[in-house]
Amino acid sequence: MNLKEVAIEKPEELNLILGQSHFIKTVEDIYEAIVNTVPQARFGLAFCEASADRLVRVEGNDEGLKELAARNAMKIGAGHSFIIFLENAYPINILRAIKQVPEVCTIFAATANPISVIVAENDRGRGILGVIDGHSPLGIEGEEHLKKRREFLRNIGYKF
Numbered sequence: 001m002n003l004k005e006v007a008i009e010k011p012e013e014l015n016l017i018l019g020q021s022h023f024i025k026t027v028e029d030i031y032e033a034i035v036n037t038v039p040q041a042r043f044g045l046a047f048c049e050a051s052a053d054r055l056v057r058v059e060g061n062d063e064g065l066k067e068l069a070a071r072n073a074m075k076i077g078a079g080h081s082f083i084i085f086l087e088n089a090y091p092i093n094i095l096r097a098i099k100q101v102p103e104v105c106t107i108f109a110a111t112a113n114p115i116s117v118i119v120a121e122n123d124r125g126r127g128i129l130g131v132i133d134g135h136s137p138l139g140i141e142g143e144e145h146l147k148k149r150r151e152f153l154r155n156i157g158y159k160f
Helices: 026-037 063-076 091-100 143-155
Strands: 002-007 015-020 042-048 056-060 081-087 106-111 115-121 126-133
Touching: 002 126, 015 091, 015 115, 015 126, 026 042, 026 056, 026 081, 026 091, 042 063, 056 063, 063 081, 081 091, 091 106, 106 115, 106 126
Parallel strands: none
Antiparallel strands: 002 115, 015 081, 015 106, 042 056, 042 081, 115 126
């Protein structure tokens, strides 16, 4: 078995969700979950089939994001994995709906950070072991950081 690090290609500000599912209808069900939760969201979604045709299935409402999702799904190449790229929405807006999709097994990451996927590969295929999301911590939050965090959350409307 070999381990590989797959760097996700994306613009710096773009959010993504990476997960694992188990059935071909995943792409259609996730599509519906997104548009029913945040109708103005622009997104691309790609799902790696693990049997039969073993294709990357692609859906979404933005051609550029669909292409980006397909390209990254092929790089990852792990059976039953999916990746979503989002504009005009944040993962926090749709994660609950994605987790409620019956086929979804796991969410590995929901982030705008630079991200690498750690993939194991054997003679049959690939699987996702985990992710490296962003950077390592530089220290522990102090009083000033605590105040800034709380103010930030209120300024963007997530807390009152």
